[in-house]
Amino acid sequence: xxxxxxxxxxxxxxxxxxxxxxxxxxxxxxxxxxxKEPVTLYNIPDIEDTKITLExxxxxxxxxxxxxxxxxxxxxxxxxxxxxxxxMHKLRSxxxxxxxxxxxxxxxxxxxxxxxxxxxxxIDIHLDSFKKLGISIDEKDDCIHCKCKDIxxxxxxxxxxxxxxxxxxxxASVYAKGATHITNAAKEPEIKDLAKCLNSMGAKxxxxxxxEITIFGVxxxxxxxxxxxxxxxxxxxxxxxxxxxxxxxxxxxxxPENLLTVLYSFKEMGCKISINRDKIxxxxxxxxxxxxxxxxxxxxxxxxMQPIMGAILTKAEGKSEIVENIFENRFKYTEELVRMxxxxxxxxxxxxxxxxxxxxxxxxxxxxxxxxxxxxIAGLMSEGIxxxxxxxxxxxxxxxxDLKLKSLGANIKIKEEKVV
Ligand code: UD1
Numbered sequence: 001x002x003x004x005x006x007x008x009x010x011x012x013x014x015x016x017x018x019x020x021x022x023x024x025x026x027x028x029x030x031x032x033x034x035x036k037e038p039v040t041l042y043n044i045p046d047i048e049d050t051k052i053t054l055e056x057x058x059x060x061x062x063x064x065x066x067x068x069x070x071x072x073x074x075x076x077x078x079x080x081x082x083x084x085x086x087x088m089h090k091l092r093s094x095x096x097x098x099x100x101x102x103x104x105x106x107x108x109x110x111x112x113x114x115x116x117x118x119x120x121x122x123i124d125i126h127l128d129s130f131k132k133l134g135i136s137i138d139e140k141d142d143c144i145h146c147k148c149k150d151i152x153x154x155x156x157x158x159x160x161x162x163x164x165x166x167x168x169x170x171x172a173s174v175y176a177k178g179a180t181h182i183t184n185a186a187k188e189p190e191i192k193d194l195a196k197c198l199n200s201m202g203a204k205x206x207x208x209x210x211x212e213i214t215i216f217g218v219x220x221x222x223x224x225x226x227x228x229x230x231x232x233x234x235x236x237x238x239x240x241x242x243x244x245x246x247x248x249x250x251x252x253x254x255x256p257e258n259l260l261t262v263l264y265s266f267k268e269m270g271c272k273i274s275i276n277r278d279k280i281x282x283x284x285x286x287x288x289x290x291x292x293x294x295x296x297x298x299x300x301x302x303x304x305m306q307p308i309m310g311a312i313l314t315k316a317e318g319k320s321e322i323v324e325n326i327f328e329n330r331f332k333y334t335e336e337l338v339r340m341x342x343x344x345x346x347x348x349x350x351x352x353x354x355x356x357x358x359x360x361x362x363x364x365x366x367x368x369x370x371x372x373x374x375x376x377i378a379g380l381m382s383e384g385i386x387x388x389x390x391x392x393x394x395x396x397x398x399x400x401x402d403l404k405l406k407s408l409g410a411n412i413k414i415k416e417e418k419v420v
Contacts, residue, residue: 006379032073099171153178290318333371
């Protein structure tokens with residue numbers, strides 16, 4: 001078992017570079033399944049989630065060459081259409097591989113995806129959309145088998161702008177007969193990035209980044225080289241760590257436009273923010289001010305930043321309120337914050353956080369990816385030593401988080417313990 005050991009109290013100062021986006025990398029890796037020509041991707045973060053996704057592609061028969069953050073995937077030799085259950089259970093976003101596999105082979109077998117336990121996370125919107133595209137779905141013993149003669153472009157109205165379902169429809173529709181038109185599509189920047197990558201190999205996708213996306217089916221794709229966008233949630237987490245403990249930071253190689261609501265919240269907290277092309281600088285105030293946050297689909301406040309803000313606000317001046325509208329089980333990290341001395345009350349989907357003067361270092365357990373990162377920030381804010389256990393969750397989504405924080409002056413190290 002891996003843990004972070006954190007000695008809190010240090011202010012953080014300096015520059016760090018944002019890594020490639022986890023949430024963009026996963027569906028973009030899936031594009032290589034659709035394309036029989038080589039797909040070369042840059043800026044792929046070296047994290048557990050991308051490793052698992054690439055492992056699945058290898059098992060399905062793809063050839064992969066990795067050289068640091070550049071990978072070339074060749075799926076010409078791909079000969080399997082069934083995603084292994086064990087790997088599917090490790091990671092929720094493996095579900096988008098299904099859209100790509102059906103798109104290319106007209107059949108796919110997979111099971112219900114795993115991933116962070118932050119809510120029920122059904123995939124009904126994905127499956128209903130597949131059905132609309134003419135794909136038949138047979139569910140047996142936790143196994144979902146999809147098959148079709150042809151994918152037929154259709155008008156699909158999503159009941160909720162699901163990120164994963166929007167990505168899955170795009171991937172499944174690239175080779176469709178006719179055009180697919182999605183309304184109430186998710187508008188997240190990662191969807192724009194997916195469409196940009198697919199268009200760079202010859203797909204015809206219009207409107208990505210808005211709530212209406214049209215995909216005109218094409219007959220084939222050609223080879224491409226594509227650089228994945230920077231990780232907006234990692235950027236927000238690093239800025240948040242400095243807002244929480246004091247100091248100043250510049251995050252380079254990022255995209256400020258993708259983080260506007262979050263930057264506005266940091267400003268409301270009293271931080272000084274400056275933006276210069278692909279750089280964001282933040283200077284923390286002496287004392288953070290209380291604020292209210294309500295998570296919404298993009299361009300609203302991102303649910304993935306909610307736990308990070310929850311940690312920062314434990315020491316704010318006054319009472320803050322956080323409403324979580326996307327996932328129903330995303331407050332588990334707060335139990336650990338309370339053990340560290342935070343004053344937090346949860347009523348349904350709302351947290352009331354009354355700022356306290358100090359947090360105390362404790363042994364705490366990471367229960368999901370962003371909640372785990374929130375505990376790291378709480379550890380940096382605390383007096384004494386915090387041990388964040390079960391950091392495997394955090395390693396799934398953050399590339400070298402400990403090293404980046406260390407370079408800013410944090411006292412943090414990884415400890416490995418054998419479980420007997
Ligand atoms: C993606 C992100 C995740 C982020 C989330 C919301 C990836 C790999 N993950 O997750 O980090 O927190 O978007 O911005 O990109 N829902 C249904 N039925 C479905 C699909 C979703 O009811 O078929 C519900 C979910 O339970 C949830 C909400 O819709 O309450 C949002 O889910 P969705 O947008 O699909 O999130 P993910 O794609 O899983």
